[in-house]
Amino acid sequence: MKTECPYCKSEMVKGFIHGGRYVFKWHEENAGLLEKVTVFGGETLHVNPQVSCYRCKNCDKIIINLKEL
Template structure:
């Protein structure tokens, strides 16, 4: 299935982001330093370090569908 970038309508490229050996986490902008910069902070979005995403090389955006995270 081909997906288009919602910003510029260019075809998106399917790929993944790898967070190394740690789980994939969400950090809010205003979290305190301990939450931001330690493995203990943040909301775990996936226990896997690899998350499927779609990249637009034209406008340099990455889209992650949280419904596709196992």
């Protein structure tokens, strides 16, 4: 299946992001320093440190479908 970049319309490449040994978490932009650098903050999106995604090499965007997690 080919996925088209919604920004520049180039073909995207399927791959994954690997976060080492840690879970994949979401932090809001205005999160405090302790939330960003400790294990206590953030919303866990996926317990596996590896998530599938699509990357556009043309405009350097990455898209993650949270429903596929």
